[in-house]
Amino acid sequence: CGFQLRGVNDIAFKNLYLQGQNVSIARDLKRSLLSNGVALVPTPEQADLMLEILSESAEKRILSLSGTGRVREFELNYQVNFRIKDPSNELWGMPQTISGRRDFTFDDSQLLAKQGEEARLNDDMRADAVRELMHVLSVQRPKPRTKPPVE
Amino acid sequence: CVLTHAPARAASDAADETARPRVTEASTANAIAAGGALIEADRMEFRMDRRLDAIGNAAIITDKQQISGDRIQYEELNETLRVIGNARIEGGGSVIKGPDLRLNMGDTVGEMKQPIFFYQPAAPAAASALPQTATSNAIRSNSRPLRNRLTKSAYDDSNKGYQPQLRTNTTAASRGDADAMFFEGQNKKRLTNARYTTCEAGVDDWYIRASEMEIDDFNKTGTARNARVEFLGVPILYAPKIDFSFQNLRKTGLLAPLIGTTTRSGFEVLTPFYWNIAPGMDATFGTRLLSKRGLQYQGEFRYMGETYQGGNNIEYLPSDTSTGDNRYYAKLQHQQDFLNGWSAGYSLEKVSDDNYFSELSTRITTTSRVNLAQQASLNYADDVWDFNLLVQRYQTLGQRTFPYERLPQLTLNGTKDWEVGDRYVNTNLYTQWVSFNRSESQPNFLATPNGNLLTGVTGRRFTAYPSVSIPFTRPYGYITPKFGAHHTSYQLDNTDFTLNGVNGEYQSGTRTLPIFSLDSGLYYERNTRIVKNSYTQTLEPRLYYVYIPNRDQSAIPIFDTALADLNTSSLFQENQFTGNDRINNANQLTMAVTTRMLDARTGDQRFAATLGQRFNFTEQRVGLPGANLRRGDSSDIVAAVTAKLLSKWNVDAAWQYNTYDAELVRSNIGMRYNPEPGKVMNLSYRYTADLLDQINVSGQWPLSPRWYGLGRYNYSLEEHSPIEGLAGLEYDAGCWQARTVLQRVSTATADANYAFFFQLELGGLASIGASPMRYLERGIPGYTRSGEIQSSVTP
16 A cells, blocks of 8 residues: 555764753653764754754643533643754744644542643653654755855 | 034025925935934025924924924024924824924924824834833743643642733724823823824724823823723723823733623622733732622732742632621742752642632633642752652542642652663653641542442552663664563551441552563555645554553552543553552553654644554453453553644544443544634534533634624533533624623532623723633633734734
């Protein structure tokens, strides 16, 4: 049916410049990059690829109520916005979004356990976002720099 | 101020009096930029070298403004000018017109009779660059916590009756008129018998009328004294002082009152007052008159800075005329970032009685609340370590079950990658120590499928879980073995329990279990085309194996543990229980496959579907007290679909199917159609066996130009009764909006409450998000306030 194993080659870049690190997934993203053999460089000039995390947002909403107005389900939403720049390009790419959604049943008589479940789903949702972001990065094939960096 | 030679040159060119004097563009620009003035007219006359008369289409142009009129007389000696006929001053985003103007160019002191003035809003980009606006945006979106695990997972929704919503994005033009305008220096103007509105010319729907009005051009603000607000010719508000802004910056002043009626509290009027104390600090005070209860006082104080944010919210209703009690609600909150990895915060909430929310609030986010947290935390995070100290207890309303107090809970979690040869080895250490307490008067009561569990057990629990995982990763797939040892020890008090009438005793002791798991996945891809768009379709099979030996855990109490929902996340967890009181025995394999459609051009995910099931090679032996164990050797099948279609449809669906009993356990389908702001339709059906069976319809839709209909209906098919109902109507007249909302609210601690609210919002003057608005944002996902629709469509 036409499916093929993805990119038999390794990630095509070695040095990444990461901008906007004040987000909850920054640490996991850095770890994931390092374990995939990508080094984080301190200046854009040294980078083969640039990634900017623009923003993130998280939200918790009541999803459904019982007939007596008790919460029966909550919904969690997480969204991270980012953009990528190839050093051979003058401009940043279009902003892209990765979003995740989870829901879980809720019971006031199991409050602490449900808090634990919520934390687990939040972690899982963020881990998913990192995985998806790595997916987006791993298919990047940045062109080599056309001009050497300005001295 | 020195006049340039421009007028003299103009005069010398004006030999032919019918020709309009002109100077070259370049010299004009130079003269004006040098701080001089340029005078233009059809004809100019000099009187004894002291006075200049510019006659016919006369204008004086400086770098700051342009003054024009039929005839301008300029006295060079005292720099005074007079404009006779069609006087007009333009500059700095404003235009002032009148029949006559006297002005001293030196100190900008003067007077204009019968002026009409117009203010243009600053460009949105410029407005957002102002520090004050930036701060106000920040304080509005302060939901993102500092680096704090505690608040990240805590459900925070305070009982705010109102919250100023700062509409910095809607910078409406404004205008007004007066009997007279007095210029009092560079940026100050005073008006007598003035009117001010944001309605466009020719529309006189509302006005502020004031015997005296001051305008500060530098700050773009105005103050009306001895003022009243007239709406459609009817005075609706008197105030000794009203502040307003030409740029809709946050401004101290009265906010729009909210009028309504509820079955529980009767007719009510909320009159809030907003105090913009400083950038990053504001307060709102209000009185809320409730016909069945009396006068409630509300106060909210918010602040935020580089490293901290917080808010204090207090409501007080002295001697409720229905109950005779003093009733109150308080919430104090603070978050502090110490910037070296450490942060801390507290959140304390208390309410006077169990029925406070159900009787005095109409918002589901409040009325559904049963547990109010009183907690403080201290956190540390660096690249390896995470530390959290939590002290937490709850006020529980109208319940038989009380959550444990955690006094305190200490959690230390460390993760580090080690380079071994050409790969990385990940090590993780999770440790936690908790002291679970409860008050003597609050025994633990838990309803289970096989009778009730009753116990007063308390205790201290220590957990340590070191683990090592070795990821083998390639772009086309991965395989990750993980080994760990989970150790727990308990020291318990009050160890007696009764389960379904049978007495038993919990035992202090330790439990150590090895845990092994193997996670693996592959990525397949192909390119495909749907209609005219090309997509990358992925196929991602995943296998997840877990082995944990069986250990009898029936003598361990339940402090913070429950069975997690089965879903595409929990299928890939080692332990199906959350919390540390139960570790399931496992010899199981989860098989799942995910397929995604990614837009080949943008990388956006348009569609994803997952199907998964867990297969067990051993029976379930570890369970919760009184709960049924699994029958059959496989879990329920779980399926989930999410789609973002180009036609503005969003679809989210999930199913859980029990193969052993051949019945559906969960079925959720949600759809949203949101073609543009102001047009949204939501439709969902949610079913969970023995818990939920309901439909939900909500939406906002334009009915005709200016009219928007709002609605939400939530009906329980299980109980054959409505849960929530809402109907509303919004009218957007451009410079004002009116909305009415009728709603039915089921409450957690009492019978349903019916409420009706009316709110009038005058553009740029009083815009607040009062309770019905907050309700609408929750009740109708995707709701946009009608006053913001146009501004969001036109950039």
